[in-house]
Amino acid sequence: MSKEQQNQPLPDFDWDKAADKGFGTGYSSADRGRLEQMYETTISPVQEKEVVKGIVVGITDREVILNIGFKSDGIVSSNEFRDLPGMKIGDEVEVYVENQEDAQGQLVLSRKKAKVITAWDNIQKSFDEDVVIDANVKRRTKGGLIVDIFGIEAFLPGSQIDVKPIRDFDIFVGKRMEVKVVKINYANDNVVVSHKVLIEKDLEAQRQQILNNLEKGQVLEGVIKNMTNFGVFIDLGGVDGLLHITDISWGRINHPSDLLALDQKLNVVVLDFDEEKKRISLGLKQLQSHPWDSLAEEIQVGSKVTGRIVNVADYGAFLEIKPGVEGLIHVSEMSWSQHLRNPQEFMNVNDEISAVVLTLDRNERKMSLGIKQLTEDPWTQASLKEKYAVGTRHKGVVRNLTNFGLFIELEEGIDGLVHVSDLSWTKKIKHPSDFVKVSDELEVVVLELDADNRRLALGHKQLEENPWDTFESIFEVGSVHKSTIVAKGDKFATLELPYGIEGIAAIKNLAKEDGTLAEVGESLDFTVLEFLKDEKKIVLTHSKVKHVPAEEKKEERPAKSAPAKATTSDAPAKDAEKSTFGDLSVLSALKEQMEESEKKGKK
Numbered sequence: 009m010s011k012e013q014q015n016q017p018l019p020d021f022d023w024d025k026a027a028d029k030g031f032g033t034g035y036s037s038a039d040r041g042r043l044e045q046m047y048e049t050t051i052s053p054v055q056e057k058e059v060v061k062g063i064v065v066g067i068t069d070r071e072v073i074l075n076i077g078f079k080s081d082g083i084v085s086s087n088e089f090r091d092l093p094g095m096k097i098g099d100e101v102e103v104y105v106e107n108q109e110d111a112q113g114q115l116v117l118s119r120k121k122a123k124v125i126t127a128w129d130n131i132q133k134s135f136d137e138d139v140v141i142d143a144n145v146k147r148r149t150k151g152g153l154i155v156d157i158f159g160i161e162a163f164l165p166g167s168q169i170d171v172k173p174i175r176d177f178d179i180f181v182g183k184r185m186e187v188k189v190v191k192i193n194y195a196n197d198n199v200v201v202s203h204k205v206l207i208e209k210d211l212e213a214q215r216q217q218i219l220n221n222l223e224k225g226q227v228l229e230g231v232i233k234n235m236t237n238f239g240v241f242i243d244l245g246g247v248d249g250l251l252h253i254t255d256i257s258w259g260r261i262n263h264p265s266d267l268l269a270l271d272q273k274l275n276v277v278v279l280d281f282d283e284e285k286k287r288i289s290l291g292l293k294q295l296q297s298h299p300w301d302s303l304a305e306e307i308q309v310g311s312k313v314t315g316r317i318v319n320v321a322d323y324g325a326f327l328e329i330k331p332g333v334e335g336l337i338h339v340s341e342m343s344w345s346q347h348l349r350n351p352q353e354f355m356n357v358n359d360e361i362s363a364v365v366l367t368l369d370r371n372e373r374k375m376s377l378g379i380k381q382l383t384e385d386p387w388t389q390a391s392l393k394e395k396y397a398v399g400t401r402h403k404g405v406v407r408n409l410t411n412f413g414l415f416i417e418l419e420e421g422i423d424g425l426v427h428v429s430d431l432s433w434t435k436k437i438k439h440p441s442d443f444v445k446v447s448d449e450l451e452v453v454v455l456e457l458d459a460d461n462r463r464l465a466l467g468h469k470q471l472e473e474n475p476w477d478t479f480e481s482i483f484e485v486g487s488v489h490k491s492t493i494v495a496k497g498d499k500f501a502t503l504e505l506p507y508g509i510e511g512i513a514a515i516k517n518l519a520k521e522d523g524t525l526a527e528v529g530e531s532l533d534f535t536v537l538e539f540l541k542d543e544k545k546i547v548l549t550h551s552k553v554k555h556v557p558a559e560e561k562k563e564e565r566p567a568k569s570a571p572a573k574a575t576t577s578d579a580p581a582k583d584a585e586k587s588t589f590g591d592l593s594v595l596s597a598l599k600e601q602m603e604e605s606e607k608k609g610k611k
Contacts (some may be wrong), residue, residue, distance in 0.1 A: 032332075042555070046152060057123045064099045069300075070377060074103060082117035089119065093409045102126060127158035131199055135189040141348045143187045143201065148177040155187065160199060162189075168202035171211065171231040172243055211246035218247050220288065227295070232270055240264045242276060242290060249288035251276060257294050257330025260318045299332030309365050313377070317359045325351050327363055327377055334375070337363055341378035344386055344421025345407075346462075386421040387462050396422070396464060398454050401471070406448045414440040416450060425463035427454060433469045433476065433544075434509045476541050479509065483536050483546055492525055493532045493550065494516070503534060503548060510546075511536075517549035524548060 017488070039153035045063055062082065066073030071083045072095075082104060090097055105115075105120035134141055134157075141161070152165040164187060166174055191200035230249065239252040261267060268274075280289040307313060311336070311429040315327040324338040342354045355361060363377035386392070396402070396418075404416035413427040431443050444450055456465035483489065483505070491511065495502040501518055503511040513534060518526040526532055534548035 035197055036275070038556060046404075053137065058124055059102050061105050062103050062117070064095065064101065066422065067095070074101070074168075076103065076105075076115075076117070078115055082115040084119050085437065086118050095360050104224075121433040123152050125160050127160045128160045128194075129163075131160060133190055138188065138189060140186050140206065141201070145183050148181055151297070153177055156187065157187070157189075157199070157201065162187075162199035162201045164201050168200075168204045169247070172231075215246035218245060219283075222247075222278060222281050222288070224278055224281065227275055228278065228290075229275055230290075232268055232272045232274070235264050235268070235270060237263060240268055242274075244288070247286075247288065249276070249290040251290040253291055255279065255289075255291040255293055255485060258296070258299050259328065259330075261609055267378055293332075298373075299330055300370065303330075303333055303370065306363060307368070309368055311365045312362055312382075313365060314360065314362045317355050317357050317361065320351050320352070320355065320357055325355055327361065329375075329544045333373075335363070335377040336375070337377045337379060339497055341366065341376075341380055343381070344380050345417060345573055346423050347417075352435075357569055380421075386419060387459055392459055393457065396454050396457050399458060400454050401451065402454070403449055403451050404465075406444055406446050406450055406544055409440045411439065411448060414444065416452060418464075422464070424452065424454075426450075426466045426468055430467035430469055431454070433472065433474055434507070436510060436544075476505075476544060479546075480539060480541055482506075483511075483539050483540055485536050488533050488534050489536070489548075491533055492531045493528050501528075504549075505546065511548045512545070513548045513550065516550045519551045 019526050024342060033447070038521075042096050048372075060076050062074035062076040064072060065075045065081060068086070070086055072086055072089055074082045074084060082103065089101075092099075092101070093175065101119060103119050103120045103123060105425070107118060133139070141157050143157045143164075145164075145216075146154045146156050146161065148154070149163070150164060151168070155162050155164050164185075166177060168190070169177075169180070185203055186206055187201035187203050188205050189199060190202045190205065191198075193199075226330050228244050228249075232240050233243045233248070234241040236549075237253075239250055239256075242249050242251055252265075253261065256267055257263060274292065276292055277294050278288060278296065279291045307329075314327050315329045315335075318328045318330045318334065319324050319326040324336050325341075325499050326334045328334050337351075339349070339351050342351060343349070355570040361379065364381040364383065365375060366381070367374070367376040370581040376532075389395075402418050404418040406414055407423065408415040408419045411428075413425050413430075415425055417423050426440075428437055428440055431437050431440065435443075437443050450468060451468040451471060452468050453470045454464065455467045455470065456463070458576055459465075489505055491503040491505050493501050494504050494510075496515065498515075500514055501511045503513055507512050513532070514523065520526055534550050536546060538545070538547040539547050540546070
């Protein structure tokens with residue numbers, strides 16, 4: 009039934025009869041039923057919790073009266089019609105039926121809820137039918153933009169604005185943009201839209217055309233869309249390609265930003281193309297000739313060149329003669345010294361230095377350089393033989409220790425070997441580290457010089473006279489000396505004799521009077537059995553010492569002379585002689601000499 013028909017009076021209704029007998033009392037039951045049925049047909053069927061259309065029948069300052077074809081009109085606050093400033097009586101609007109009849113019998117309507125429900129219905133329909141929506145960008149937010157679609161705020165991620173990265177979102181605020189709904193989350197009332205999908209659809213045909221015509225060696229124009237540490241991604245017109253950092257320049261660069269910038273247009277060449285993975289490798293330096301091809305002919309082996317250090321490694325450094333032309337300076341070519349050191353002790357990245365060309369291969373594009381060749385080889389100096397003549401004394405720095413000795417650097421490039429046997433006259437040194445440390449300064453004397461073979465034999469103990477010449481008269485065979493057992497092995501024990509020298513005794517010769525063997529740490533009298541000067545070896549025994557009473561020792565003490573050769577029976581005399589050694593001037597001088605030598609060794 010139309011709105012006009014609803015507003016017309018019932019044709020069979022007798023108003024006079026109704027006025028005379030009271031409203032509704034002048035009709036029979038049949039007439040009343042028929043009239044009620046006719047009245048019900050004039051009312052539209054309205055369900056709660058649904059959106060319906062209504063006609064504006066009244067407008068006040070505070071309210072808008074709407075007729076939705078129900079038995080009563082509904083009233084809606086005028087605040088809900090602020091978006092319709094030109095609304096007038098007779099306009100049709102959508103409203104939401106909240107309640108057919110509240111406590112006051114009033115029909116409760118809401119235009120705000122009707123707008124929300126209608127908007128979500130339109131959003132779902134757009135998503136189902138893949139419809140393009142005209143959205144208004146309201147503001148920017150973290151990670152993207154907020155846009156208005158059908159009165160609902162939706163999120164447009166920054167990655168979905170365009171196919172290329174967008175760095176300034178503010179330029180889109182207040183503008184209109186076509187989008188598609190890509191995700192709906194009713195639980196959180198969240199809608200995600202995308203503008204990128206529309207662009208990708210337009211680019212798909214262009215992308216496929218590029219891929220079909222792509223081939224190695226082809227030169228294309230592109231725009232840098234992204235930059236990383238390992239290279240840049242270039243947009244070739246819907247297809248991305250990677251320009252690796254090593255293909256940007258023939259020279260070394262630390263980062264692509266050293267030469268390139270975002271949004272920069274440039275020509276690149278296709279180096280490789282993986283059709284299945286659709287990966288495109290691009291090159292920029294390949295559009296230029298290789299710098300080695302233009303290397304000056306004047307540069308030959310022996311030439312002096314100047315450049316910049318571009319890399320320092322453990323084994324050497326790379327010197328860039330010109331962008332793309334580098335030479336290796338091996339660490340062994342940095343100094344005349346035989347002891348390899350860290351290249352960073354000589355140079356750092358970006359240092360400007362000169363070097364000499366040692367080898368050059370233009371075909372292989374390889375070059376080796378040296379910087380020590382800029383100075384004279386110290387072994388070829390005319391004054392070398394005179395400066396390091398046999399017997400001359402020098403001070404040097406310990407650079408290296410080995411099992412057989414140590415190497416001392418006397419000056420840059422001049423090294424000498426001190427054999428372990430030439431460190432001390434008296435101490436048995438098993439390893440040089442027991443005597444000296446790396447970087448220590450040590451005084452030495454030249455024992456031998458071979459300039460042709462770059463060999464220099466040095467000694468430290470030769471700085472002092474050989475004390476074993478004196479020991480020969482002190483530790484005569486048969487003489488007795490107070491000694492301390494410092495170590496015991498399977499067959500021999502090591503003894504500490506006077507003046508800090510060592511001797512040995514067979515284990516069986518450690519037997520004491522009570523039959524037990526002397527232990528480490530005990531100090532006993534030992535008799536010299538053998539004195540081997542050349543081997544610097546003294547063999548002693550305790551078992552053969554004849555113990556003399558103290559009274560007899562006192563009586564014999566004044567005797568200052570002793571037989572040339574001692575026998576077992578002469579032990580008391582030798583014991584007396586032993587007690588007078590400290591008074592001899594020669595021993596006193598020897599002791600001072602050894603103490604001084606030992607101090608120098610420790611230094």
